[in-house]
Amino acid sequence: SISHRTTPDTLSFFVAYLSVYVKPSTIASYLSGICNKLKPYFPSVRTTRQSRIVAQTLNGARRLCGTADERKCPLTSEDLLSLATTFGNATAHDEKLFFAAVMAGFHGLLRVSELTMPNLKSARDPQKYMLRHKVVLEDHRVTLHLPGHKADQYLAGHQIILQQHQNHLDPCAPLQKYLDSRDALFPFNPHLWLRQNGTVPSFGWMVKRMKGFFEGDIGSGPAVRLTSHS
The missing domain is CATH 1.10.443.10 (Intergrase catalytic core)
Structure with missing residues (x-):
């Protein structure tokens, strides 16, 4: 079962879940907002957010689900x-x-x-x-x-x-x-x-x-x- 506390595992699972529905480039912003709301109840949430497994999950989401930058045609x-x-x-x-x-x-x-x-x-x-x-x-x-x-x-x-x-x-x-x-x-x-x-x-x-x-x-x-x- 998944713990209700903000462990590195729960945040990494959340990142994997979000990557299916939103652009990976915006997930970090979601996490920052969530950590800000959770800090009064879980003081260590910021440290958890910086854990290695969460960072690696974010990088993996960008690689697997990211989209190429759209570049405009330059004048020549x-x-x-x-x-x-x-x-x-x-x-x-x-x-x-x-x-x-x-x-x-x-x-x-x-x-x-x-x-x-x-x-x-x-x-x-x-x-x-x-x-x-x-x-x-x-x-x-x-x-x-x-x-x-x-x-x-x-x-x-x-x-x-x-x-x-x-x-x-x-x-x-x-x-x-x-x-x-x-x-x-x-x-x-x-x-x-x-x-x-x-x-x-x-x-x-x-x-x-x-x-x-x-x-x-x-x-x-x-x-x-x-x-x-x-």
Whole structure:
């Protein structure tokens, strides 16, 4: 019979039971919550949780019942060539915006969420939007300023340097064409990325256009990066 006390055996049996119904990667969280509730009645439950047999059962559950990580398809130089072929001579402002933002995000290792505003209105914070007056144009590079965030100790932000390329991978030429269009349409708007209608592009707008143009699953979470590097 199984003891009602929290022995290493009972916890390991529980791990084996859970692995049939939930993802093994979440079992450790279940155990932590259970141990927290049981501690007033079984003070040694934390020590039991750290026992070797429980750890080995957890590892075995991950190996037997775990699933492979789902990875999104990265953008490649071939994708950028296709992008340049399609939008290199674009005349519509939104097309220039899309082209320039993807190229800047790819070379600047930026997330889509860093180039756009959240879909949810209550989550929008204009202080986190990139600003036009902080763009520095030089002969062979363009510098963008990424505003600070809560993990930035001094809230100074980061400088994103985009180097010029002599081929279809060049991010500077598309950005210059976009800036010419943007400055003509909205000379007094402080935000860098602006759509034809004068609003900062939303996360959903950008991802929808990316999924419509690029083949494969590029992801849709706020952390999706516009780069071939993970």
